[in-house]
Amino acid sequence: MTLSRRTVLKGSAAALATGFTLNGRAPAIAQAANRTLKFIPHANLSSIDPIGTTGYVVRNHGYMVYDTLYSFDSQFKPKPQMAEGHEVSTDGKTYTIRLREGLKFHDGEPVRSRDVVASLKRWAARDGFGQTVMALTDEMPIVDDRTFQFRLKEPFPLLIEALGKPSSPVPFIMPERIAQTDPTTPIKEAIGSGPFRFLANEWVPGSRAAYARFEGYVPRNEPIDGHAGGKVVHFDRVEWVIIPDPATATAALQRGEVDWLEQPQGDLLPVLEQSKDITITSYDPIGTVVLLRFNHLHPPFDNPKVRQAVLAAASQNDYMTAMVGNPKLFRECKSFFPCGTPMSTGAGGEAMVADLDKAKAMLRDSGYKGEKVVIISPTDLAYLHTLGLVTEDLLKRLGMNVELVATDWGTVLARRASQEAPDKGGWNIFHTTAVGVEFMSPTSHLALRGHGRASWPGWPTNPTIEKLRQDWIKSGSLDEQRAIAAQMEREAFTAAPYVPIGQYQLPTALRRNLTGLVAASAPFVWNIRKA
Numbered sequence: 001m002t003l004s005r006r007t008v009l010k011g012s013a014a015a016l017a018t019g020f021t022l023n024g025r026a027p028a029i030a031q032a033a034n035r036t037l038k039f040i041p042h043a044n045l046s047s048i049d050p051i052g053t054t055g056y057v058v059r060n061h062g063y064m065v066y067d068t069l070y071s072f073d074s075q076f077k078p079k080p081q082m083a084e085g086h087e088v089s090t091d092g093k094t095y096t097i098r099l100r101e102g103l104k105f106h107d108g109e110p111v112r113s114r115d116v117v118a119s120l121k122r123w124a125a126r127d128g129f130g131q132t133v134m135a136l137t138d139e140m141p142i143v144d145d146r147t148f149q150f151r152l153k154e155p156f157p158l159l160i161e162a163l164g165k166p167s168s169p170v171p172f173i174m175p176e177r178i179a180q181t182d183p184t185t186p187i188k189e190a191i192g193s194g195p196f197r198f199l200a201n202e203w204v205p206g207s208r209a210a211y212a213r214f215e216g217y218v219p220r221n222e223p224i225d226g227h228a229g230g231k232v233v234h235f236d237r238v239e240w241v242i243i244p245d246p247a248t249a250t251a252a253l254q255r256g257e258v259d260w261l262e263q264p265q266g267d268l269l270p271v272l273e274q275s276k277d278i279t280i281t282s283y284d285p286i287g288t289v290v291l292l293r294f295n296h297l298h299p300p301f302d303n304p305k306v307r308q309a310v311l312a313a314a315s316q317n318d319y320m321t322a323m324v325g326n327p328k329l330f331r332e333c334k335s336f337f338p339c340g341t342p343m344s345t346g347a348g349g350e351a352m353v354a355d356l357d358k359a360k361a362m363l364r365d366s367g368y369k370g371e372k373v374v375i376i377s378p379t380d381l382a383y384l385h386t387l388g389l390v391t392e393d394l395l396k397r398l399g400m401n402v403e404l405v406a407t408d409w410g411t412v413l414a415r416r417a418s419q420e421a422p423d424k425g426g427w428n429i430f431h432t433t434a435v436g437v438e439f440m441s442p443t444s445h446l447a448l449r450g451h452g453r454a455s456w457p458g459w460p461t462n463p464t465i466e467k468l469r470q471d472w473i474k475s476g477s478l479d480e481q482r483a484i485a486a487q488m489e490r491e492a493f494t495a496a497p498y499v500p501i502g503q504y505q506l507p508t509a510l511r512r513n514l515t516g517l518v519a520a521s522a523p524f525v526w527n528i529r530k531a
Contacts, residue, residue, distance in 0.1 A: 034530045035236040037514075039523075040249050042263040043381055044242050045209045046410035048198065049186040051126050054168035054446065054456065055413050056435075060522055064211050064238070065106075066172035066192030069097065069116065070164030074226035074285075074519060076437065078164035081220065081228060082111070082173060082193070084146075092155030099146040104216045105175050106197045113148040118179035120163070123171040125183035128456075129162045129443045130171065132473065158443060158473060166227050166521055167438030167446070193217070195233045195526055205410075209240040224518055224527045231526040234516075238525055244380035244408075253278065253509055259530065261509040262523050265382050266325040272509050279512050282505045284521050286436030289338050290319065291447060292391060292499040295428050296460040298421050300373065300400075305366035307496035311351060313359030313398050320502040323386050330504035336448055336492045338436035339503055342478065343485035348493030352500075359398055372401045374422040375429045378409035387431035387501070416457045430457075435521040436503070442472045442488060447498050460497040 043057040050062030070078040080086075086097040103111035117140050124130030138151045150159060163171055174192055181187050190198035196211035203209045219230035241258055243249040246265035253261045254275050264272055264280075272278050292314065294301040301307050320330040333339040334349030353359075373395055377388025385406065392404045405427075407415075412430060420426040439445045449455045449469070450462025465488060472484045508523065513531040518524045 035234075037235045037238045037260065037525060037528070037530065038258040039238060039240055039260045039525075040243050040252070040258050040262060041240050043378075043409045044206050044244070045203070045240060046205050046413070047186060048190040048203075050172055051123055051169045051183060052186045053413055053417075055409075056168065056522075057409075059168045059170060061190070061198070061209070062170055062172050062192075063194070063522055063524065064196045065190050065194050065198050066170075066174060067103075067194045068164060068171055068173065070160055071227040071229075072164050072166050072437070073228040076226075076440070078160045079225075079228040081164070082116075086160065092157070093152045095150040095152070095159055096143070097148060097150070100220075101146070102218055103193050105193050106191045106214055106216075107175070108216075109175060110145070111173065111193050112145045112176075113142045115176045115179065116173055117142060117148055118176040119173045120171060122179045122181070122183050123169060127165075127169050127171070128446060128449050129165055131454075132443065133159060133162050156473075162443065164227075165444050167435075167444045195219070195231050196238060207242050209242075211238045211240075212236065219526075226518075226520050227522075227524075231524075233526050234529045235525065246382050253511070256511065259511050259514055260523075263383070264507055264509045266323065266329070266507070269326070269507060269509075277512050279510050279514075280507055281510070281517065283508055283517055283519060283523055284435055284506055285519050286338060286341065286440075286521070287503050287505045288433045288435055289333065289439055289503050290323070290387070290433050290501045291431065292387070292501055293430050293432065293447065293458045294460075294496070294498060295422075295426065295458055296497070297419055297453075298426065298428065299371045300368050301428055303366055303368070304495055306363065306368050308351070308494075309359045309362035309366055309368075309398065310395070311493070311496045311499045312353050312362055313356050313394055314352065314499050314501060315354035316352070316500075316502045317354075318394075319387060319390055320504060322390050323383050323502075324504050329507065330502055333500060333503040336439075336489045336500060337445070337485060338439050341436060341440045343440060343442070343482060345482065345486040345489055347486040348490035351493040356397060363398055363400070368400070370401050372403055372422065373428045374426070375402065375404045376412050376415055376427045377404055377406050377431070378412045379406045380408045384409075384431050384433070391429060391431065419453065419459065431501075433506075437521045442469045442485065448488065448492060450495075450497065458497065460495070462491070462495050462497065464491050465495070465497075 041057050047058050050058050067082050069083045071081040073079050084098045084100045124134045136152050136156050142148045178187050195217045197214045199210040213233050213236050219232050222229050250268045252258045316332040324330045334352045335344045335346045337344040375388050377385050379385050392402050395402045416430050418426045422428050446456040450460050450465035452461040453459050468488045475481045516527040516529050518527050
């Protein structure tokens with residue numbers, strides 16, 4: 001991997017030395033008004049439906065356009081956002097939620113209770129936590145235009161937490177006419193009530209997306225706090241500039257052609273650190289977890305013994321060194337809940353021995369018949385492609401038949417949704433990351449579900465995990481929750497729904513004249529100013 005890093009560094013240096021300018025128009029971009037923010041997202045915006053995919057680039061688009069009933073503060077407590085507040089009946093089975101006055105959508109229509117109910121139903125059809133909520137819900141009657149209810153079959157203290165969950169898919173609120181779109185059919189309009197309007201006529205997938213400040217948005221009258229609080233916007237316009245090549249993106253930021261590079265490649269951080277005009281920081285206080293995900297529907301990873309062999313072979317240090325480089329930015333974390341969070345116990349983590357010889361013996365005993373392993377890997381997300389290359393090398397050394405399919409992230413997202421066999425457009429392995437807050441709780445941990453084809457891509461079936469999840473939801477104390485979480489982790493290290501391959505602080509790079517970056521699990525534009 002050292003040679004690869006040197007090659008990338010040389011590419012970046014060459015781009016800078018030759019005076020590269022984005023689209024050949026550096027002067028025009030450098031003189032952009034202070035009321036415009038130019039942002040390089042980590043991937044192409046290939047979809048505008050934040051319910052239809054868990055891809056973070058679409059989630060981040062969702063936060064620009066939509067709002068939520070509740071949002072998590074910096075202590076991970078749900079606070080009212082679109083909601084004015086709520087009341088709970090004495091038996092704990094009826095929640096009455098009232099909307100803030102004056103909420104309106106970008107098309108000028110007021111936000112009504114029926115919009116909220118339709119949005120929550122569409123979200124719940126695609127979200128594990130939402131499915132739990134709806135399974136416990138008898139009905140959601142509308143009281144008036146600003147008031148609706150959850151009438152539950154039994155008390156469910158985690159309801160408000162579910163409505164404020166920051167993990168994908170986020171329960172964004174959209175107009176009823178759009179929310180009535182079948183959950184499996186992508187929406188065609190991005191109309192919300194959030195701080196920015198999506199400029200659909202300027203959207204060119206693979207090139208750019210643009211947003212304009214929504215004049216009708218009224219932020220909460222309180223300080224910003226994590227995902228919660230007053231979303232005060234200081235830009236009239238935000239432009240997403242899609243630049244897949246890391247060296248090109250680095251050059252654009254250094255020359256002032258853009259203001260913010262969401263995810264600079266680790267190998268290029270030394271180039272950025274040399275500039276007095278750029279700040280390298282991190283917006284996520286917990287960090288990001290990294291995983292190798294198996295497809296449980298097809299050989300060879302329908303066999304748990306084959307999955308266990310790969311888990312035993314994987315070295316977190318090798319993966320994280322290749323992906324991140326700087327050891328100050330990553331840590332080994334042999335746990336299915338993020339290290340440093342309340343549910344992380346590491347129970348069963350001794351299965352990750354990083355012993356290739358032992359793993360080879362396990363693979364021989366597993367009954368592996370030489371089936372091809374198709375790894376789908378996005379070349380336009382260099383950090384994920386690096387993981388694909390490490391896995392390709394590891395599995396070949398393990399003695400497996402491997403094919404690496406290198407393509408763009410949009411194609412990876414589309415292909416990973418396929419449940420077909422790998423030779424018919426499906427897959428066996430993909431790599432991804434998740435912000436730690438998404439995997440903190442069994443309620444929102446998409447990758448730790450075991451309900452078969454209804455699960456997140458990978459589709460494991462594990463009744464034990466599902467029962468423990470329900471036990472956790474019904475548990476009454478933190479000690480009880482931690483005990484159940486330990487059982488879940490122990491089972492996960494045996495069943496291997498995926499391989500946890502580390503945890504890191506994701507760096508982000510901004511021009512130094514930007515201030516007010518919010519500490520949260522997503523790159524929020526509100527609160528940021530440009531000097």
